[in-house]
Amino acid sequence: MTDIVRKVNDRFEFYPVIDLAEFLSHKEADENGEKESTVFHLQAVLVHSGTMQGGHYYAYIRPNEGPNWFRFDDDVVKSATEHEAVDENFGSEEDKYNPHMRLAEIRRRYANAYMLIYVRDTAAKEILSEVSEIPPQLAERLRADEVREEEVRRKREEELSNMQLVIVDAAVLKEHDQSRFDLISPKTAKRTTFKKYHTLNHLKKQLYPDTAPEKIRFWAWINRQNKTTRPSRPYAPKDEDTELALLFRSRRYDSTPTQLYVEFSDREEEPFFDPFDNVSDCLTFFKYFNLRTGEMEYLGSKMFRADQKTGDFAPYCRELRGLPPDAPVVLYEEVKPSMVDLLDLKQTLDGAELGNGDIIAFEDDLPDSEREGLPFESTQVWYETVRSRRKVEFKDKDDPKEVAFTKELSGKMSYEDVSKLVGKEIGHNPQMLRFTGSTDGKPKPSPFRSCDRPILEAMLKSYLGKEKTLYFEKLDMTIEELERKKELDVFWQFPNAKSTDEILLAVDPDDTMATVVAMLQKKKPDLFKGTGRPLVVTHNYCHIAKVNPMTECVAEYIDSYRLRVFVLEAPEEVENLGDGKMALVTNYDLHQYYDGSHRVAEHSNPFVTAVKPGETVKEFKERMRARLEISAKQAEQWKISVMDGGRPTLTSDDHVLFDKVKEVVGLESEHVEVGIQRPKPEYHSYYRSHQDSRSIKFRNQSQD
Secondary structure, eight states: SOOOOOOOOOOOOOOOOEEOOOGSOSSSTTSSSOOOOOOEEEEEEEEEEEEEEEEEEEEOOOSSSSSSSSEETTTTTEEEOHHHHHHGOOOOOEEEETTTTEEEEEEOOEEEEEEEEEEEEETHHHTTSOHHHHHHHHHHHHHHHHHHHHHHHHHHHHHHHEEEEEEOOOOHHHHSSSOOOOOTTTTOOOOEEEEOOHHHHHHHHHOOOOOOOOGEEEEEEOEEEEEEEEEEEOOOGGGSSHHHHHGGGGTOOOSEEEEEEEEEEOOOSSSSSSOOOOOTTTEEEEEEEOOOOOOEEEEEEEEETTSBBBGEEEHHHHHHHTTOOOOEEEEEEEETEEEEOOTTTBBEEEEEEEEOEEEEEEOOOOHHHHTTSSSSSHHHHHHHEEEEEEEEEEETTSSSSSSEEEEETTTTHHHHHHHHHHHHTTOOGGGEEEEEEETTEEEEOOOOOOOOOOOOOHHHHTTTTOOOEEEEEEEEHHHHHHHSSSSEEEEOOOSSSSSSEEEEEEETTBBBBHHHHHHHHHOOOOOOOOSSEEEEEETTEEEEEEEEOOTTTTTTTTSSSEEEEEEEEOOOOHHTTOOOOOEEEEEEEEEEEETTTHHHHEEEEEEEEEEEEEEHHHHHHHHHHHHHTTOOHHTTTOOEEEEETEEEEOOOOTHHHHHHHHHHOOOOOSEEEEEEEOOOOOOOHHHHHHHHHSSOOOOOOOOO
């Protein structure tokens, strides 16, 4: 095994006693007249368990000359045998028979000695003598370790003796952010630490010293199956002297803190609380939604009987809100954030499946005429809006790296409302904005259509899930006008004819090529260098069609996969033609079939040049080579042809190209076509080895 750093676990035996006489130089005697011994006894074995990537260190030590070994493993010290300290740390691979598999399995030992400490037997008494004085620095370190361990132990005991409670009273319920639903949010609620040996009576005195303990009653909370938390039952008087640890022992392993709801009595005489019947009594909580301000607030709670009608909630709602006795109200039950039901006032609480801890939300019963223009039409609409709210990042599509602004919005927001909000933020006409969703942090290829009326929630969806970014695009026309137009792909041809820039334009079918050029100049002014007049060339599938007149209509080029529109600037030689002729130049291939017939296929991006009188084909090739920025070696292999309706007529280097054009196609047309046939691979061997009726194409190998 090479080029790998690895730990060697091969077997290496060592001995408890070794004699190094053959390796040491002998002295007659030491300074005391005693002969120096060459015998050494193993005193400590340092062990590494693991691999080069990770492991653990521990040691076996014999603290004196006796036979007893001890294992020192972090803060644990225990006795060990000599076999454990020595023999089991030789390393090696062990053969272990597995009766279930009926074969021997090899198990590598990864725990083995990496350092051995031997002591000369004549120096053992001095080295292993008892320590009479601990060095000051070591003593200081030991004291610091003891203090640290004591602090850790104290904190651990304190944590074990304490417990956290969430105390919920009317003040806490009023402070709760109602847009988070429910009565409280256990994860964000304030927690208070108490001793586990405290009792509910102790909590009453500690939390509310100015209130008589008899006027306070604690309620237990439960986590419901619909993921809400509500008060369920009051603790009985006999539970109030029970230690908290025993009272809440069933919640020992619950990750959420224990919650207690505090109920206060407004009675002046006993009984301060009526006896609670878990079957017939229902503690109900009330919230009020203000339609005019669009705000929800907690108002209070009251005990009702299960056989009462839900319509009996209405008088108490009016009382809480200070409304006239005959003021109409609409009642809802907040079952959970995704379910808010309108109450039937003729049903009993039992029939409506209302119980302890249920929440009633009510609103003023306004006529439809007054609800128009309000922030929310009803309490249900508010719940749906708040539940679907999202934090949205808006980015300009022309500058997708920068966040223009961020807003927290409802997922139910309409396309028109999103347009108005963005238009107000960026100071642009909302009717002249277009939006595009995002996928994996990038704009989607297709923008949204305003006529589809998508809501914000749909605009933020992608196949990866919910996105948080929405891209906007500033238009120079209204979105309705844009969507009535058709999309046209236009390719800008750069002067070297080696690359293009694809640009999508919105055009009317009646627009002309002059309109297309004007739109392109406005959208991409940096492309036009002013070297010559713009020209429009159309490419028909694998054939150059023509140089289009500026008055030609674009209708036939819209939504056509066969036709491509190129815009380019006429080079200097075309602007100063004189007696020359404008020429369209493209590459072409000859496709040869099994029967010996040929077909010409023109390809590559077209470009325009001039065919000059008196210029030879060789000179033409050199001029094109310089323009296309390719090597002379590549240009030497070109074959120049005059194209006549797709049929090539080859020329030689000494031909005058202008004369050849005049001979083949004449000079009557506005422009001529010139083809460049580049070298292609030879496939004849392939054809001979695959004799069938399929055609074989000899494809051009691009040299650009």
